[in-house]
Amino acid sequence: MEVKSILEQKKEWGCLEIDGKGNLLSASPDFFQHFNVTPSELRNCTVNEVIKYPAFQSSFQSILQKPVFFGTVAGRSCLLRLTREDDRFFLHVLVDQDEVRPSDILSFAQSLAGTRKREAALGYRYSFDDIIGESPAAKQIKELAARVATSSSTVLLTGESGTGKELFAQAIHGLSTRKHQPFVAVNCAAIPDELFESEVFGYEAGAFSGAKKEGKPGKIERAQHGTLFLDEISELPYQAQGKLLRVLQEREIERLGGTVSKHIDVRIIAATNRDLQALVQEGKFRQDLFYRLYVFELQIPPLRKRKEDILPIAHHFIHHFNGELHKNVQYISPSLEKWLLENPWDGNIRELKACIERAMNLADSDTLTLESLYLPSFQGAEPKNMQSVDEETAEAGLSLKEEVEKAEISAIQRALRQCNGDRLLAAQALHIHPASLYRKISKYQLK
Ligand SMILES: Nc1ncnc2c1ncn2[C@@H]1O[C@H](COP(=O)(O)OP(=O)(O)OP(=O)(O)O)[C@@H](O)[C@H]1O
């Protein structure tokens, strides 16, 4: 029998209510009846004790990602369906049918998760609902963005690093009539100059040595009928600027080494965190291209100019990381709230997100505190020790390199001590990549 028709029959054998950690909160009367268990047997149980999953999804956390799956309840193989209401989950135990094949489940689950999947396949994930902030500044910019989204006008997103330009670009695409067409992002800073043209404009067979035999469409062509997001447009190589301008003016594209041009229909959204006008004045950005892009500018305000958004965004990320790190943080302590509101947030929302992630890693209760941040007090901690290092090194007459290494060793040891030997946390506290910490630990042969 097809999964869909089984589910449609709604032959539910009962339902379990579970919290985000997998603790059983309640069960429906028909569950007790069908599986011949009593409420006292289920008291204080976790869902893992009641349902056994196939080996490939061995934990409750992994099934949170799956809307439909197989499991065994009281020795019977069942089809289970997971639904969610706020922070509670409901596991509907549907049938114990052997004729449902795992592959059917997979395709059915994919069709359930269809919308988000389709969006991801089309290259975008975020919508206006994901843009948190109800401050007047945030509201105004969201309204403007939503209004321009419906047209096909070129949009230039400006704003400091980490303010959410990419998020806006995706949301605008998702609200436009092109939403069922591709959203293709090009990070102009990330593609080496020599590859830029072939990547963006594509090439014909045999255009250059090393080119694919059959040629390759460029990103512009792949965005046909959809949206082309030109991120960090200020970094576009000067030569490519001229070529892009031609595409925008003539709406035609010619691949490298090609002889025919193709009509293209793409909506352009460009983003920059640099002052394009100043770059034009310095002769680094073409003025004609600037005016082509400068049709509708959306200036995303920095976080420090919309302080009302700080706490709602912080809570949004807490919720996000609760899921990712399997925590259950609900509150922010008053001292941390005060600190969050006063911090300048030069790195804007990206910095706030990293900060919450760091704190969430260290959180061990339902409240995030200032201490969970291991803040600068950490860098300034143990001033006496630092001083003694200085004196020692001065006495010993070490070279600069040796002095730096010594300071590095002592900072790493201190971080490891403060994080109880947890290397991931220590790396975060030191603001370095864990891989880099591992390298240093092995280089200095630290414990
Ligand atoms: N209003 C918001 N609500 C929730 N998350 C946000 C918001 N704005 C930004 N973010 C998140 O902050 C991070 C940084 O955003 P994004 O990458 O869009 O910034 P950006 O302006 O493109 O930065 P850059 O100029 O450095 O590329 C992302 O993880 C994004 O999802």
Ligand SMILES: [Mg+2]
């Ligand atoms: Mg960006």
